[in-house]
Amino acid sequence: MPENIVYFDLETQKTANDVGGWDKKHLMKMSIGVIYSTALGEYRIFRENQVEELIQHLVKADLVVGYNTINFDYQVLMGYTVLDLPSMIRSLDLLVEIEKQIGARIKLESVAQATLGVGKTAEGLEAILWWRQGKIMEIAEYCCFDVKVTKLVHEYGVEHGEVLYDDRFGRPQRVPASWAQTPKVTAS
Numbered sequence: 001m002p003e004n005i006v007y008f009d010l011e012t013q014k015t016a017n018d019v020g021g022w023d024k025k026h027l028m029k030m031s032i033g034v035i036y037s038t039a040l041g042e043y044r045i046f047r048e049n050q051v052e053e054l055i056q057h058l059v060k061a062d063l064v065v066g067y068n069t070i071n072f073d074y075q076v077l078m079g080y081t082v083l084d085l086p087s088m089i090r091s092l093d094l095l096v097e098i099e100k101q102i103g104a105r106i107k108l109e110s111v112a113q114a115t116l117g118v119g120k121t122a123e124g125l126e127a128i129l130w131w132r133q134g135k136i137m138e139i140a141e142y143c144c145f146d147v148k149v150t151k152l153v154h155e156y157g158v159e160h161g162e163v164l165y166d167d168r169f170g171r172p173q174r175v176p177a178s179w180a181q182t183p184k185v186t187a188s
Contacts, residue, residue, distance in 0.1 A: 004039035006061035007151040010073050011127040011143050013048075025072060026079035030054075031131045033077075034143040036151055037061070043147065045140050051080045058089050065154050067108045067146075068095040092179050094153060098165070101175045106165045112149045114164035114172045115156055154179065 010033035019027035033046040033054045046054040055077060058064050066073060070093045074085040099105050113119045130138045157163045157177025164172050 003062045004037055004060070006038075006057060006064045007036040007147050007154070008058060008064050008066045008069060008073065009034055009143050009146045009150065010054075010076060011124065011131070011139050012076055013128065013131050015125065015128055025075035028076050029079065030076055031127065032136065032139045032143050033073075034140070034147045036147050043144055045144065047136075051077065055081055055083065055085070058085070059083070061090070063090050063092055065092045065094065065150060067093070067150050067153075069093050070096060092154070094150065094157075094179070097178045098163070098175055101178065102165075102173075108146070108149065108153070111153055111163055111165045114166045116149070116152055118149060118152075 011031045013029040013031045014027070016022045016025070016028070019025075030046075030048050030051055033051065034043060035046075035054070035057055036043050037057065044057070058077075070086050070091055074089070074091075077085055094111070095105060095108070098111065109119055127139045127142055130136075130142075153163055158180050160177070161180045162174050162177050164174055167173050
């Protein structure tokens, strides 16, 4: 049976301001969650009423790869479960790994643009506006694209041993892809 790497992202219904601050991510509520499973060879889209099924995919995965998943996405999901997701799920958070290398938090947009020549299609705040407007398909498409970009950045790092990002002056910089040597990282 092939190793099941699950690439993951979610969007929320509410902003940090709506719930009283960034320390209350568990109150932000998921609008849409998306995974790409290498075992299934397909994307899956989950609405809020399917959050338990999403959590089961994450818990059962051999490795979950995302961008800011440990400190954001899992924290949002903690509003739906008693499970301690960051300690239960074998995770590779690309943001955490890049931050360890360069000492700064870099947006996925910057990494994707410099590494792949492809940017994000929208921003998280736009997805919240779409939620309020009932535009679920737009949220699903945006979230699927973020999962695809995360997958491509991860695979590029594995293949090339590095990824690129644009620094604050717009200059491309190289950062070693620590996951190329150690493909499985457990959340601490």
